[in-house]
Amino acid sequence: MYCRDCGEKLTLRFLENEGLVPYCPKCEKFKFPFFPVAVSMVVVNRAENKIMLANHVGDEDYKLFAGYIKKGESAEKAIPRELKEETNLGAVKWKYLGSRYHDAKDILMLGFLVTAEEGELRLGEEIAEAHWCGYDEAREIIRKNSTAEYFLGLALQELARKK
Numbered sequence: 204m205y206c207r208d209c210g211e212k213l214t215l216r217f218l219e220n221e222g223l224v225p226y227c228p229k230c231e232k233f234k235f236p237f238f239p240v241a242v243s244m245v246v247v248n249r250a251e252n253k254i255m256l257a258n259h260v261g262d263e264d265y266k267l268f269a270g271y272i273k274k275g276e277s278a279e280k281a282i283p284r285e286l287k288e289e290t291n292l293g294a295v296k297w298k299y300l301g302s303r304y305h306d307a308k309d310i311l312m313l314g315f316l317v318t319a320e321e322g323e324l325r326l327g328e329e330i331a332e333a334h335w336c337g338y339d340e341a342r343e344i345i346r347k348n349s350t351a352e353y354f355l356g357l358a359l360q361e362l363a364r365k366k
């Protein structure tokens with residue numbers, strides 16, 4: 204690991220209440236590691252009775268729609284941009300559900316319940332297939348023990364509270 208400011212090789216140094224943290228001897232500062240942040244979207248129709256799941260290129264499992272938050276971009280800006288890129292649908296409204304660290308990709312996922320506008324579905328390059336399904340089918344086909352299943356559970360709880 205190297206310092207992102209000066210390029211010096213970092214060492215690990217103990218920091219009270221934090222443990223071992225990368226430290227730059229040249230800058231004389233602790234350098235906490237950065238990791239990416241992304242939005243994970245449980246996409247529902249306006250009637251909120253169907254959920255759209257995606258099958259990504261090269262993957263057999265169904266997942267939620269997701270995308271990285273770009274530098275300088277807020278999660279609120281990433282949601283409509285990512286949904287438009289992946290489905291050609293606009294995001295009408297969204298509600299934050301919670302966050303979860305996704306170890307497999309070393310990323311912090313911010314979960315949202317997103318209502319999509321009606322329209323023609325045109326899939327982006329990363330998506331092999333997407334379709335609307337009922338709540339039970341979504342629970343059945345989502346990848347088990349995954350971050351997607353976790354956010355789907357939070358979204359279904361939120362949707363149940365609304366009824």
